[in-house]
Amino acid sequence: MKHRTFFWFFLPTGLAMLLFIAAPIVSVVIQSVTAQHEPVLITVETCTPFSCTEETTIDQEATRELREARPLGRFVGLDIYLDRGHLAVAEVAEAWRTSDSIGAFFSELGDLPFYRAIGFTLTYTFTVTPLLIILGMAIALAVNTLTQKLKGIVIFFSLLPMIVTPLVGSLIMFWMIDNRGVLGNFLSWLVNDPDLSVKASTPLMWIALIVYGVWHSAPFAFVVFYAGLQTLPEDQIEASQIDGATRWQQVRYIVVPHLMPLVTFVALIQLMDNFRVFEPIVGFNASAHATSLSWIIFNDMGGETRQLSAAAATSVLTILGVAILLSPVLVRTWRDFKGKM
Amino acid sequence: MYLKTLTTAGALAVLSATTALSCEISARVSIVGNEFPAIQTVGAGAQECSGAEVSTNLTADHQQINVAGMSGNPAEYTSAIIANSSIVALMNADVIRPLDDLVEAHGEGLNRNQLITINGQVMAVAFMANAQHLVYRADVLDQLGLDVPTTYEEMLAAAEAIREAGLMENPVGGAYAAGWNLAQEFNNMFIGYGGQFFEPGTAEPTVNSEAGVQALEMMRALSEYMNPDFLTHDSNATNAEYRAGNVALMNMWGSRAATLVTVDGVPQEVVDGFAIAGPMTVGGGDIPATTLWWDGWTVASNISDEEAEATFIAMMNGIRPEMMEDEDIRTQAVWLIPGYEPTPAAVGVFAAAEMGSVPYPMLPYMGLMHTALGAELTDFMQGNESAEQALADVEAAYRAAAREQGYLQ
Numbered sequence: 219m220k221h222r223t224f225f226w227f228f229l230p231t232g233l234a235m236l237l238f239i240a241a242p243i244v245s246v247v248i249q250s251v252t253a254q255h256e257p258v259l260i261t262v263e264t265c266t267p268f269s270c271t272e273e274t275t276i277d278q279e280a281t282r283e284l285r286e287a288r289p290l291g292r293f294v295g296l297d298i299y300l301d302r303g304h305l306a307v308a309e310v311a312e313a314w315r316t317s318d319s320i321g322a323f324f325s326e327l328g329d330l331p332f333y334r335a336i337g338f339t340l341t342y343t344f345t346v347t348p349l350l351i352i353l354g355m356a357i358a359l360a361v362n363t364l365t366q367k368l369k370g371i372v373i374f375f376s377l378l379p380m381i382v383t384p385l386v387g388s389l390i391m392f393w394m395i396d397n398r399g400v401l402g403n404f405l406s407w408l409v410n411d412p413d414l415s416v417k418a419s420t421p422l423m424w425i426a427l428i429v430y431g432v433w434h435s436a437p438f439a440f441v442v443f444y445a446g447l448q449t450l451p452e453d454q455i456e457a458s459q460i461d462g463a464t465r466w467q468q469v470r471y472i473v474v475p476h477l478m479p480l481v482t483f484v485a486l487i488q489l490m491d492n493f494r495v496f497e498p499i500v501g502f503n504a505s506a507h508a509t510s511l512s513w514i515i516f517n518d519m520g521g522e523t524r525q526l527s528a529a530a531a532t533s534v535l536t537i538l539g540v541a542i543l544l545s546p547v548l549v550r551t552w553r554d555f556k557g558k559m
Numbered sequence: 560m561y562l563k564t565l566t567t568a569g570a571l572a573v574l575s576a577t578t579a580l581s582c583e584i585s586a587r588v589s590i591v592g593n594e595f596p597a598i599q600t601v602g603a604g605a606q607e608c609s610g611a612e613v614s615t616n617l618t619a620d621h622q623q624i625n626v627a628g629m630s631g632n633p634a635e636y637t638s639a640i641i642a643n644s645s646i647v648a649l650m651n652a653d654v655i656r657p658l659d660d661l662v663e664a665h666g667e668g669l670n671r672n673q674l675i676t677i678n679g680q681v682m683a684v685a686f687m688a689n690a691q692h693l694v695y696r697a698d699v700l701d702q703l704g705l706d707v708p709t710t711y712e713e714m715l716a717a718a719e720a721i722r723e724a725g726l727m728e729n730p731v732g733g734a735y736a737a738g739w740n741l742a743q744e745f746n747n748m749f750i751g752y753g754g755q756f757f758e759p760g761t762a763e764p765t766v767n768s769e770a771g772v773q774a775l776e777m778m779r780a781l782s783e784y785m786n787p788d789f790l791t792h793d794s795n796a797t798n799a800e801y802r803a804g805n806v807a808l809m810n811m812w813g814s815r816a817a818t819l820v821t822v823d824g825v826p827q828e829v830v831d832g833f834a835i836a837g838p839m840t841v842g843g844g845d846i847p848a849t850t851l852w853w854d855g856w857t858v859a860s861n862i863s864d865e866e867a868e869a870t871f872i873a874m875m876n877g878i879r880p881e882m883m884e885d886e887d888i889r890t891q892a893v894w895l896i897p898g899y900e901p902t903p904a905a906v907g908v909f910a911a912a913e914m915g916s917v918p919y920p921m922l923p924y925m926g927l928m929h930t931a932l933g934a935e936l937t938d939f940m941q942g943n944e945s946a947e948q949a950l951a952d953v954e955a956a957y958r959a960a961a962r963e964q965g966y967l968q
Contacts (some may be wrong), residue, residue, distance in 0.1 A: 227913075251963070251967060253963050254964060254965060255965060256965030257651070257923060257964075257965055257966065259923065259966075260678075261760070262678035262679075263676075263678065263679070264671075264675075264676070264677050264678075264921060265672075265674070265675065265676040265677075266643065266675055266685070266853055266918060266921075267672045267673065267675075267685050267688055267853050267895055268688075268851050268853070268912065268918050269918075270676075272758070273677075273920075273921055273922065274922055274923065275650065275677060275678065275921075275923060276651055276923050278650070278653050281653070282653065282813055286702075291580045292965070293964075297963075298963055301959040301962065301963070302955050302956060302958070302959040303956065303960065303963075309955075318662065329938070329944070329948075329952060331956070368820060396788065397786075397787070397788065413787060415786075415787035415788050415792070417788040417791050418787040418788075418789075418790065418941075420941070433865070456749035474918075486843065502791075503736060503737070503790075503791035503793075504791075505737045505738060505934075505937070506737035506790040506791075506937035506940070506941065507941075517738075517930070517934060518930075519623065520622070520623045521622075521650055521926055521927070521928070521929065522622055522644055522645055522647065522648045522925075522926030522929060523647075523651060523923075523926035523927050523930070523960075523964065524626060524627075524648070525927075525930075525960055525963060525964070527963050528959075528960065528963055
């Protein structure tokens, strides 16, 4: 393609990317290094239905002047990134100095919101992603062997978890694992402990969230792999059958290598998605047991006083986290691409 | 839910029949607010106005959208229904207008104490009072010959007796869901023990104190008698437990208690045994372990004067004195509207006011403290750390947030 043609061809996409991807990121980065002005406080008489009292409030006029003079707020550099709500540099250093074992150090870390969230997020990402790939592959292989008549209906039902809105799906599961719900009751009958409560136990809650994650995302992997299976090299399969390969050997040596690029694709998308785990934590009301970076952003924005800068800093850290997580896969894809050229 | 809709519809029919003097407005009105029966009534009252569109968005997540929805120019919402905690966020963000001129022009019939006046300016019009207080099962207490608890210590003893007698496994209910609810229960208990959130006149936190530790110890003692899932139970879930007959004692909002057993499917003994009492004290203190609240409405600043006027007129129509003739509406809340006569459902809130309960603090940085409490107390409630450690974490989390917002250096 000529450079000129390419330019006009790419322009709309480029503009859209600039507007919808680059600009918001720039805005978030700016927000994360600025904070609102220090409010001017005054004590005034406040009358409510109950009484009149002297209360501290914000002097709006004085504060408005400050805001108009510098609308972006005050520049705080990396302060917010380093504070206790985020990387907590001072607290981590203190924990490192004072704890006498690695275990104690990690337990101190678990007390800091960012590291607690990272702890769950990484556990979730690295258990859910492989499990959903394996499950998706298994479903795809199973469905592929069905007769044409059955396929349609089975595919429809296999896709259902992905069609259900995440929040609704997690709410349904949340009610099922209640200790009077169908699953919760079954579990407590299974271990013969009537007081067993999934919602009150951190490890069980983590397992429930992971099971939900796999349930919700496996259909995506299934669809992709199923599409891939339609392009299987028939001649290789036949050749292997003539050589006496078992079904397992066919899968292991022909099907899986053939689908490998798709596995990379699914892993890439799902690593990114799972790192931003959010809906199940809200749906399961699980914030006492498990938090994620996205949940922290939600919490910062959801309080009566919105903490925009704190939320922006967490957003930037999430973007960095995704970039770090994806870097090995991206590097590999780049190498493959270079190799083919 | 179905019954609630019916009641509101019925109330509406009565109202539209009685309001011969219709309400005429000439500009759009858009209301955002919490959802419970009294607020739905106010919203429906405002929507009776004709001449321009009146839309409402009543949701439990109103706090997460009202500031954003009023910051634009023109603002999406022309009025936010708020309480004494949530008005602070609107004032901090400078998105509501003083109402003095509108009160002058259209506010005839308002009681003096309905006007929320800050620094000499009316910033909101209150229409109801609210407080958390005891809701209990009179039949269960009678059966065991127990007195109605007036202190949290007595509540613990009663809970033990009920469990001992095998009547209920988890007789105490509490909205202890991680987040806002848990923090609010701590606030109640902390105030009951005589605690102080901040050094007077500053934003320096002082929750890591003896009162704080005692409050947390009491909350944990109570949680032993709650459904083990208590950290996921908000007011709605706690009410469901009560309705199902699993709970005999709980600290509940007056605004929700009034209509607690009026939904479908509540067993007859729960309906018959339903009773309301005042808030409880704790640790031998005089101040009840609860807070006083008012709910009211505001008018956005980033809208035209016509829209502000229309909003004021429509909201006044939502709280007009004739509404107090309706028995169902009277039951829904402790109204501050002239002509309101208390119903039996109001005894809890009235008792709270008479016992000298303190209002929820209207400090600009209280919201940050509330958020920090909601996130950091869960470890203690699960038994993973000490009360002192949990409170130290609260103060540290609060400090980080207050520094970002410029309240602390």
